[in-house]
Amino acid sequence: MIFLKSLIFILWNVAFGYAALVSVKWFLFNPRPVFVFRKKLLFTPGFLVRKRDWIFDKARDLLQNYLDQAESQKAGYMAKWEKAVFDAVWEKTQFIEGWKLVPKSIKEKIHMMISTAIRDIVRNILRKTIPRMIEQYRLEMQLDDYNDKFSIDFFQRYFNRYVYKPLLIAVLIINILIGISNMVLYLIIV
16 A cells, blocks of 8 residues: 555656646736736736737837937947957957057047047948848848748747657656656655
8 A cells, every 4th residue: 555655756747847847837828817806917927929020010119219329420439349349359450559660640630540540441341231221131020931931830830849848758758767766765664
């Protein structure tokens, strides 16, 4: 009888691991809200269901914000990036000040020309090349296509195939081993 009681440890651990994995899947993919006593349960609908549209809206906003920043030369985060590049190059080229045979005015010109040239290259890439590539590859339209292509069923299918099944096997094996160790400890103690 004691041995039969000890088998409950294995079943309990397997059930706990399986329930934890099913709850993670439910947390990610539950399609609609669940109400208990007219109160919506926490984490319903699922995380990916709630955040999918938010992610694509954020990507569109980010893309539009980038294109708006590319047009504005003085304000915004691109100007800060350009200044950061200029400052970093200025710091890295401080060795020019150590040249003893070159006049100070020429050192300052070289120092300024190198820093300005690198800043202008970065400015050209950030403000002209990348927006041109965004237009050329029609990134805004591709984003809409990806929005249609990456439905919740798409994510759930790949989650089940590449994450859920291997993780289920691993969790069940680990929980069976933990259950066996708990069973052995129970049999030793009792």
